[in-house]
Amino acid sequence: xxxxxxxxxxxxxxxVEGALAPIDYLVVAPVAVCLLFSAVLLMLRxxxxxxxxxxxPGFLALFAIDVLLLLKVALEGPQTMMMGNWKPPFGIAxxxxxxxxxxxxxxxxxGLAATIYATFSISRTERRYGFFPFLFLMxxxxxxxxxxxxxxxxxxxxxxxxxxxxxxxxLGSEHEQLDGATKYCFLNLxxxxxxxxxxxxxxxxxxxxxxxxxxxxxxxxxxxxALLTISVLFLIAFAMKAAAFPLNFWLPASYHTPRFVVSALxxxxxxxxxxxxxxxxxxxxxxxxxxxxxxxxxxxxxxTMLVGAFGALAQSDLRRLLxxxxxxxxxxxFAGLALTETGGAGEALATAASAATGTDGGMSAAATTxxxxxxxxxxxxxxVGLSGAVFYALHSIVVMTALYLTAGTAARIAGSSSLRGMGxxxxxxxxxxxxxxxxxxxxxxxxxxxxxxxxxxxxxxxFQSGLPWLGAVILLTGFLMTVASARVFALxxxxxxxxxxxxxxxxxxxxxxxxxxxxxLPLLILAVFVVAAGVSPQWLVTLTEVAARGVVDPAAYVxxxxxxxx
Amino acid sequence: METALCLVVGCLFTxxxxxLLSKHIIRMLLGVVLLGNGVxxxxxTAGRVSSIAPxxxxxxxxxPLTDVAxxxxxxxxxxxxxxxxxxxxxxxxxxxRAYQDLGTDDTDQMRVAEPEDDGPPPLGY
Numbered sequence: 001x002x003x004x005x006x007x008x009x010x011x012x013x014x015x016v017e018g019a020l021a022p023i024d025y026l027v028v029a030p031v032a033v034c035l036l037f038s039a040v041l042l043m044l045r046x047x048x049x050x051x052x053x054x055x056x057p058g059f060l061a062l063f064a065i066d067v068l069l070l071l072k073v074a075l076e077g078p079q080t081m082m083m084g085n086w087k088p089p090f091g092i093a094x095x096x097x098x099x100x101x102x103x104x105x106x107x108x109x110x111g112l113a114a115t116i117y118a119t120f121s122i123s124r125t126e127r128r129y130g131f132f133p134f135l136f137l138m139x140x141x142x143x144x145x146x147x148x149x150x151x152x153x154x155x156x157x158x159x160x161x162x163x164x165x166x167x168x169x170x171l172g173s174e175h176e177q178l179d180g181a182t183k184y185c186f187l188n189l190x191x192x193x194x195x196x197x198x199x200x201x202x203x204x205x206x207x208x209x210x211x212x213x214x215x216x217x218x219x220x221x222x223x224x225x226a227l228l229t230i231s232v233l234f235l236i237a238f239a240m241k242a243a244a245f246p247l248n249f250w251l252p253a254s255y256h257t258p259r260f261v262v263s264a265l266x267x268x269x270x271x272x273x274x275x276x277x278x279x280x281x282x283x284x285x286x287x288x289x290x291x292x293x294x295x296x297x298x299x300x301x302x303x304t305m306l307v308g309a310f311g312a313l314a315q316s317d318l319r320r321l322l323x324x325x326x327x328x329x330x331x332x333x334f335a336g337l338a339l340t341e342t343g344g345a346g347e348a349l350a351t352a353a354s355a356a357t358g359t360d361g362g363m364s365a366a367a368t369t370x371x372x373x374x375x376x377x378x379x380x381x382x383x384v385g386l387s388g389a390v391f392y393a394l395h396s397i398v399v400m401t402a403l404y405l406t407a408g409t410a411a412r413i414a415g416s417s418s419l420r421g422m423g424x425x426x427x428x429x430x431x432x433x434x435x436x437x438x439x440x441x442x443x444x445x446x447x448x449x450x451x452x453x454x455x456x457x458x459x460x461x462x463f464q465s466g467l468p469w470l471g472a473v474i475l476l477t478g479f480l481m482t483v484a485s486a487r488v489f490a491l492x493x494x495x496x497x498x499x500x501x502x503x504x505x506x507x508x509x510x511x512x513x514x515x516x517x518x519x520x521l522p523l524l525i526l527a528v529f530v531v532a533a534g535v536s537p538q539w540l541v542t543l544t545e546v547a548a549r550g551v552v553d554p555a556a557y558v559x560x561x562x563x564x565x566x
Numbered sequence: 567m568e569t570a571l572c573l574v575v576g577c578l579f580t581x582x583x584x585x586l587l588s589k590h591i592i593r594m595l596l597g598v599v600l601l602g603n604g605v606x607x608x609x610x611t612a613g614r615v616s617s618i619a620p621x622x623x624x625x626x627x628x629x630p631l632t633d634v635a636x637x638x639x640x641x642x643x644x645x646x647x648x649x650x651x652x653x654x655x656x657x658x659x660x661x662x663r664a665y666q667d668l669g670t671d672d673t674d675q676m677r678v679a680e681p682e683d684d685g686p687p688p689l690g691y
Contacts, residue, residue: 006628006629007628152642159649163653163656170660173663173667175667177679178660178664178668178678179664179668179677179679180679181660181664182591182660182673182676185657185660186594189598189653189657190598193598193601193602193605196605197605197608200612200642201612203612203642204611204612204614253680256679257679314686314687316684316685316687316688317684320680419688420687487687491687
């Protein structure tokens with residue numbers, strides 16, 4: 001019979017002794033803050049006047065915590081917290097590496113901007129129906145998905161963010177919204193169920209759901225067919241979440257129906273969670289299978305980009321046009337995931353870095369020379385592609401949110417979101433028009449804004465890893481998106497307003513002009529990133545390259561979970 | 567035992583996918599229910615059906631006396647059941663509301679958000 005001494009031995013094997021230091025809780029703090037504010041705002045549902053003034057400090061706190069976490073990861077490497085002091089792989093792990101930290105910080109950044117925008121654009125009725133609690137719930141789900149180190153836990157966070165997004169999507173209950181929400185809900189639910197099916201196969205094979213544990217076991221696993229099946233299922237599930245062709249049809253059916261600020265957050269964050277999960281599950285856990293699937297990912301990427309670009313050209317409604325910009329962006333990110341180790345060692349990052357130095361002039365020369373050295377040494381195509389993809393994903397999160405928010409203000413001023421009914425905005429709101437021009441340049445990938453550098457990295461990486469057609473498609477998509485952007489600017493901003501007021505003019509939120517500061521401040525915040533990453537990209541390239549290296553060689557990630565003794 | 571369960575899971579998935587391919591939302595809802603139950607059974611099977619003894623530790627002992635059933639899949643299934651049930655409840659209300667407001671449960675005729683006669687954008691000005 002087992003005695004007390006056995007119990008002590010068992011405990012020593014399964015649990016960590018001693019309490020955690022307060023700083024260790026930083027890893028779960030973003031999720032905790034979101035859920036806390038969601039619950040508090042739900043309890044204060046009768047005090048809807050307080051909601052905006054509690055939500056803004058909440059998102060400020062979230063962003064501050066995210067930045068602290070990013071700093072900690074940048075200085076000390078991946079961080080892990082085990083729930084309930086269980087030793088891995090028994091307990092649920094929250095592990096944050098540079099990839100997760102970059103995504104979660106960018107999510108907090110756009111969340112903050114969107115909340116400021118929502119304080120005036122969301123009516124009292126919609127606040128009463130729980131806009132801000134749903135917003136925090138969705139941000140909690142997004143943050144949890146970026147931070148968790150457990151596959152089943154990732155599924156749970158997907159569902160949390162889905163429930164939050166359902167609530168936000170149907171806020172208002174217009175006919176359009178019910179139509180869009182029906183398609184969005186069914187297809188996203190099927191995608192997460194497919195993810196769950198894959199998880200059960202994964203559990204059946206490995207007997208563990210801890211990502212670091214799986215990463216160690218997958219390399220020694222012999223049955224390649226089973227792992228390939230799992231990788232394909234992951235690819236399908238996450239391509240569906242990310243709206244990659246041919247699983248993209250739910251996105252243009254639904255993203256233009258909710259409030260502008262909701263569309264902005266959806267377009268910025270939700271598809272990128274799918275991309276993040278694809279990087280984490282397929283590229284990090286099953287690198288050999290990723291190499292087998294790279295050609296398929298490349299074709300998916302090319303077709304997704306073309307569908308997005310041509311779709312955008314065919315739209316007459318500004319919001320539906322932006323839906324297709326989201327899809328084109330997803331295609332560009334997927335292109336970065338299609339590059340493999342085969343081919344010569346890429347110098348794309350190094351070249352991009354030196355090109356960037358030329359643009360900044362002497363301003364950041366010291367910083368550039370300080371970090372240029374590690375970029376030059378033996379950068380593989382896989383790291384180049386992944387680094388470009390992560391850079392493009394972060395850029396896409398910010399710029400898509402910014403575009404929808406700017407479109408929201410423009411539609412409110414013009415009384416229409418149709419390109420046939422908009423016009424004259426250059427004269428009526430020159431500041432807004434200038435910001436729109438910046439964001440349209442960025443989304444089309446024109447310098448000197450944030451979309452240019454990741455495209456440089458991706459195109460060069462594609463050419464160097466023997467996929468010139470993929471590089472050509474990226475360039476063609478950039479050209480087509482420039483045409484679509486030019487049309488938006490010419491029709492909605494440049495020309496004079498169409499003479500007869502449009503019969504189909506719609507109400508886009510509470511009437512009355514918002515205070516100029518509140519409507520322009522979130523756009524300015526987002527523009528800071530777009531310009532900073534465009535004029536001086538070196539700091540971001542350095543960070544995304546660290547993130548890419550962490551995914552290609554997850555030793556540090558695994559070491560953080562198992563305390564270095566993996 | 568596992569083979570039999572695998573066959574049941576396969577049947578559930580087949581029927582669920584067939585129903586999900588339908589145009590009518592009411593059939594798709596039934597497909598979602600069956601798919602959720604199929605997944606739960608799949609997780610259970612993936613955890614191996616070894617012993618039917620409940621994973622309980624008798625009083626006075628520190629570890630179970632015999633081989634016991636794997637408790638982890640049951641915890642996972644419990645989570646998945648709760649989630650899929652709440653999603654199904656939401657989808658039911660949404661589908662009913664959409665049927666009331668749009669007057670159809672045929673997804674081909676739900677074209678409010680994507681109108682068919684939405685011509686090309688202005689080609690010049």
